[in-house]
Amino acid sequence: MENQADKSQDATPYKLEEAKKKGQVGKSHEFVSACSLCVMSFGICISIPKLVNILSIQTTSWIKNTNEIVKSPILVIAQLKSFAGDAFEIIGSIMALGVLAAVLSSLLHIGSVFSLYPLKFDLEKLNPVNGIKKIISIRGLVELFKLVLKVIFFAIATFFVWRQFKVQILHPGTLSPYAILNSWKTALVAMTVSILIVFILFAIFDLWYSKREFAKKMRMSTRDIKDEYRKREGDPELKNKRKKNLVELLRNLGGASKIRNADVIITNPTHVAVALQYRSKTMALPIVLTKGRGFFAKFIIKRAKMHGIPVYRRPSLARKLYAEVAVNNVIPTSEQQIIADIYKEIIKSPNSKVFL
Template sequence: MYLQLDLQFFAGEKTEKATPKKRQDSRKKGQVAKSQDVNTAILLFFVFILFIVIGGYLKDNFTAIYQKFFTEYINWDVTEDSVHQVFVENTFAVAKVVAPIMAIAIVAGLASNFLQIGFLFTTEPLKMKLNKIDPIQGAKRIFSARALVELVKSLLKIAVVGTITFSILWMRKDQMFMLGGKDINGSLAFFGETTILMGIASAIALLIISVIDYTYQRYDFEKNIRMSKNDIKDEHKNIEGDPQIKGKIKEKQRQIAMRRMMSEIPDADVVITNPTHYAIAIKYDEQKADAPYVVAKGVDYVAFRIREIAKANEVMLVENRPLARALYDGVEIGQVIGEEYFQAVAEILAYVYQLEKKL
């Protein structure tokens, strides 16, 4: 009894790798190995690269907005129409500046997701599930090993990014102290360059961390979708069907085929026997086939039933052991006999027809 319980316990342990079907089902539910840090790192990197490319464009547009505020808008009377015009004009001006950044952010986000999981669209994670608002389940998630890993990872990212940004500012402190002697363009160029440098360095550091995190996420995902031996057996049953049900279906099909075969015996021209082990019912119908064909065949009990039905319906029984054995092995039910059997079967049919005429 204890041995049986131990076997059941081990069979229920999730020690097996997930099957392709399990992976496909998990993917449909939105359960995939994915690191959000990869998205963040790639997004930051490409956004700051974009700042290098369109830095002059951004400076000119923001300077134009600033100048318009303090040279034109400052002289307007505060009315409903003027406020509306200021709002509309600056909304379009800011949108024109933000549009390239939003575009590269969307492209980087889609690309980072595609690199990790390929194309995937599912609404399963958006469905309402009561266990998501269960306080007990929520507490388990908060105080779980995964939550601890996320906390350590967040602290590591804060420490790395903080160290990088402070180091860059410290290395450029002398230039920062000399900004008082520079004009506005020089100061903007310095701060823009420093910001981009900190952003790209932080993005590269986060990308390195994200590779480690992605490796962990894949490990955790593989662990979560592991299957027990019982799970694999159940899945196999669901795919292939329950063996007992399949066996019953096959048995039912055999019974139907047997009844159909037996119903053809009364119309047969002759039954060739072994005489006891084999029985082959032959019929020749010019309208259905160019040669005689097998309407029923069987061994042992089935052969006995064929002989009984043939006798009851006055179908001639002819003993020919080699031919009966050869026809059983070489011709299926409903098939015409092969050329190698033509002469032997023709002689038997001729003999049967002669006897029927005499009778």
């Protein structure tokens, strides 16, 4: 049995296409998540002023109409619906951008993939041994290593942001309210950008690793490539045999029009038919004018009877001539005597049309 070390050849396009039909592609979920997160963060940054404006308008409306709202539960519900509708419009837009980014990033690095094969019920998926193998596999160790590095990088990013803005955050007394809010905003933006940069770096690594791991998984051995070629194109030996049979059939069909010129038909009795011809002035020995088996043998016999050509039942001779002698070739010397005896019988026949 071949092991992974024997699979040194890159996967063929056919194998990759078949794997894609089963939903097997080198996909990086982390890359998709990072793209979606970046787009959603950008959407939030754009939407914050609008959301603050809506919140300001709603708060002003509540304060101005406090007396009426307190007396009427209907107004309370109306105010809540109005605020929820405005907020949902913004949040929904941000979520839609995230979904769109996820779809586009998937199309970008794996193309269009739709397969129901992963949904196929398979008892092997419930095997706990396979689950344990995945956990302790190289991929599992890589994921664990990435998780540790992420925690470290996030801690480093948080530390640098905190060191940069800790004075403004811990000692805001000397700052104006606007400066305090602005410092918090700047710190939040810096923290968000730092986290996104870390996510993007790990996403790029995961994309590279996923592609590399999938390519390694799809590798083929020389034997796999040969087997795939046989599966797609057919066994070369079988193809050559079919080609040889086709050439022979075409040659026999070409000789079918010459049946009327044959002297005798040797049969087995209907499975094989061989038409012989002999002209003493131009031929040293009789030749096989045409031959056939099965349906073509019956056709030869039928045409021979139409033209009054004698048909001799000689099973062993018919089989040997069919197997050993090509069309337009002379008979073997080992069969000269028996064929000569057949020709003597034909010549003695009162209806003989043989002209030697």
